[in-house]
Amino acid sequence: MFSIAGRPSSSREFCDGVSRRDFLRIGTLAAMGTGGGWGLPEILKAESLSGKKSPKSVIMIYLVGGPPHQDMFDLKPDAPKEVAGPWRPIATNVPGFEICEAFPQLAKQADKLTVIRSLVGNQADHDAIQVFNGHDPKKPKPQGGWPQFGSMVSKVLGPALPESPPYVSLCYTCTHGPYNEPGPGFLGMSHSPFKPLGETRKDMVLNGVTLDRLSDRKSLLKGFDLLRREIDQSSMMNGLDTFTEQAMGLLTSSRLAEA
Numbered sequence: 001m002f003s004i005a006g007r008p009s010s011s012r013e014f015c016d017g018v019s020r021r022d023f024l025r026i027g028t029l030a031a032m033g034t035g036g037g038w039g040l041p042e043i044l045k046a047e048s049l050s051g052k053k054s055p056k057s058v059i060m061i062y063l064v065g066g067p068p069h070q071d072m073f074d075l076k077p078d079a080p081k082e083v084a085g086p087w088r089p090i091a092t093n094v095p096g097f098e099i100c101e102a103f104p105q106l107a108k109q110a111d112k113l114t115v116i117r118s119l120v121g122n123q124a125d126h127d128a129i130q131v132f133n134g135h136d137p138k139k140p141k142p143q144g145g146w147p148q149f150g151s152m153v154s155k156v157l158g159p160a161l162p163e164s165p166p167y168v169s170l171c172y173t174c175t176h177g178p179y180n181e182p183g184p185g186f187l188g189m190s191h192s193p194f195k196p197l198g199e200t201r202k203d204m205v206l207n208g209v210t211l212d213r214l215s216d217r218k219s220l221l222k223g224f225d226l227l228r229r230e231i232d233q234s235s236m237m238n239g240l241d242t243f244t245e246q247a248m249g250l251l252t253s254s255r256l257a258e259a
Contacts, residue, residue, distance in 0.1 A: 055160035060149070062171060064179045065126045072100050073115045127178045133185070137178075144186035151184035151191040169193030 068085075070076050075089040075098065089098035092110035099107055106113070122136045129137040132148035147155070150167035159166040171193075174180050184191040 058153075062128070062131060064128075064174065069117075072103075074117065075100060125178075128180060129178075129182045132182050142186050144188075145182060147185035147187040147191065148182050150193055151187050154184075154191040155187050165194035167191070167193045169195050170197065171195075172197065 070079075070083065071085050071087055075087060076084050077089060078084070087100045087102060090101045090104065090107055091098055092107040094110045097110055099110065121130050122134075123130065123138065125137075127137050129135060129146070132150075133146045134149075135141065135146045150169065154166040157166060169181065171181050181193070
């Protein structure tokens with residue numbers, strides 16, 4: 001028998017009075033299918049019965065020096081003019097929730113979005129690093145730098161489909177360096193974003209090359225890789241290998257090109 005309330009006056013208890021032993025005891029009962037809890041077998045069975053879930057996609061819109069919050073989702077019409085701004089609030093389909101009058105279509109589907117008002121930057125600067133990875137660019141960083149969010153997804157989750165890259169970026173290069181993407185950081189080149197910009201888009205479709213001929217070229221490329229590995233022992237080669245596999249997937253499948 002165990003007690004959720006725990007035993008008072010013990011140096012091994014948590015702040016709420018529950019000891020580590022009580023937690024272990026609760027976990028043991030759950031694993032045995034007793035105590036009214038779910039053990040690992042029950043959890044795995046429920047997961048298998050739930051079926052394969054469709055992957056989720058996240059679209060991040062990065063605004064370099066974008067409009068302030070009081071001009072979009074946190075309007076202050078009663079504030080002084082220099083704070084309130086030129087825009088007025090309008091009602092949405094969520095009672096009590098108002099947004100900027102410049103977003104009439106968004107106001108009709110406000111029940112499908114969530115505004116996080118507690119999210120703030122760690123410094124008053126338009127630096128892309130804190131936007132893409134949440135770290136302060138002025139503080140110490142590991143060798144290679146911190147990876148951006150898309151690179152983390154690439155590392156942890158990988159591609160949803162073999163022929164599609166896990167991370168796609170449409171960010172163009174800004175002349176002001178701090179506004180640009182920080183890159184994959186210490187995760188390496190293999191987790192850099194795929195950028196279908198400019199001439200890159202033309203390379204996503206096979207022009208007069210059959211799949212058999214492409215396979216021959218891939219075999220030849222592997223032969224060159226063996227030679228290059230003897231010359232280049234850096235991690236950059238591993239990153240290029242990953243890009244090669246992604247490129248082959250793009251060329252042999254029309255799904256991404258059609259998208």
